[in-house]
Amino acid sequence: xxxxxQPPSMDCAEGRAANLPCNHSTISGNEYVYWYxxxxxxxxxxxxxxxxxxxxxxMASLIITEDRKSSTLILPHATLRDTAVYYCIVSHxxxxxxxxxxxxxxxxxxP
Amino acid sequence: KAGVTxxxxxxxxxxxxxxxxxxSPISGHRSVSWYQQTPGQGLQFLFEYFSETQRNKxxxxxxxxxxxxxxxxxxxxxxxxxxxxxxxxxxxxxxxxGNNEQFFGPGTRLTVL
Numbered sequence: 001x002x003x004x005x006q007p008p009s010m011d012c013a014e015g016r017a018a019n020l021p022c023n024h025s026t027i028s029g030n031e032y033v034y035w036y037x038x039x040x041x042x043x044x045x046x047x048x049x050x051x052x053x054x055x056x057x058x059m060a061s062l063i064i065t066e067d068r069k070s071s072t073l074i075l076p077h078a079t080l081r082d083t084a085v086y087y088c089i090v091s092h093x094x095x096x097x098x099x100x101x102x103x104x105x106x107x108x109x110x111p
Numbered sequence: 112k113a114g115v116t117x118x119x120x121x122x123x124x125x126x127x128x129x130x131x132x133x134x135s136p137i138s139g140h141r142s143v144s145w146y147q148q149t150p151g152q153g154l155q156f157l158f159e160y161f162s163e164t165q166r167n168k169x170x171x172x173x174x175x176x177x178x179x180x181x182x183x184x185x186x187x188x189x190x191x192x193x194x195x196x197x198x199x200x201x202x203x204x205x206x207x208x209g210n211n212e213q214f215f216g217p218g219t220r221l222t223v224l
Contacts, residue, residue: 034211042152043115043201043215087154094209096167097142101154 004088006105012082014111018075022088025069031092033064034099035073037084037107044087046100047073078109113138115204115216123222129190132219136183136204142166143185144213145177149198157200160185161207189221197223 005023012018024033034049048055048062050071055062061074075082087104116135124130136143145157156169160179177187183204189196199220203213 013137032211043203043218044213046212046214049210049212091211092209093211096159096161096205096214097144097205097209097211097214098156098167098169099144099146099154099203101210102154103148104152 004090004102006086006088006102008103009108011108011110012075012078014080014109015077018078018082018107018109020073020075020088020105020107021070022073023070024088024090026061027068027090031090032061033068034087034089034091035060035062035070036087036101037082038087038098038104039081039084047086058072064094078107080109080111083109115202115214117200117202117219119219120217121220121222123224124192125224126192126194128192129188129223130192131186131188132200132202132221133153134185134187134202134204134216136185136202137214140204140206140214141183142205142207143179143183144203144205145185145187146201146203147171148218149197150203154201157187182197192223197221 035047037046038044050062064071085104144159144163150153159167163174179185199218203215205213
């Protein structure tokens with residue numbers, strides 16, 4: 001699976017938008033971009049995924065660049081409960097299900 | 112609907128013992144994946160089961176094994192425990208259609224003394 005690169009940490013003010021970057025320059029044409037997060041002492045939580053179009057759901061928006069080499073997860077109005085480690089993962093769809101987690105990025109939302 | 116449940120939540124064993132962890136997936140989900148999380152190695156994929164068959168396997172020694180039952184519940188077993196097996200073991204369930212939208216349980220915290 002292609003590897004991703006994320007900054008190790010980021011701070012954000014409560015109520016502001018949090019823009020979490022991810023580089024995946026070696027992504028192949030049929031690999032999707034997934035975002036998961038892990039709040040302390042809990043199992044990871046699925047957030048969103050996309051192939052090449054921008055995606056939005058009740059939790060976040062995913063913006064994928066046209067060349068698909070990078071993406072940004074946007075939390076429109078960050079709250080203290082959004083403090084977590086965020087993982088950007090690229091993976092094929094179809095067949096077996098396997099997520100290859102990197103180190104992720106610690107987002108701290110400050111009051 | 113009920114989420115993924117894992118039992119036990121905490122476990123203490125000694126070196127050389129074996130342990131069995133259990134995972135009950137979300138109703139209707141047919142795929143169960145297992146992951147190990149340690150501070151040093153992060154989250155690592157152990158294996159995935161779908162329809163009672165191991166469909167994918169990570170890079171772990173044969174001491175780590177698993178199985179899935181006809182009701183999709185899964186167990187993983189670690190034999191001849193080593194200190195380095197101390198970790199949070201996470202189970203994730205999904206529909207199994209390959210879309211990688213996995214739902215994780217709270218994990219079992221294993222401590223090997």
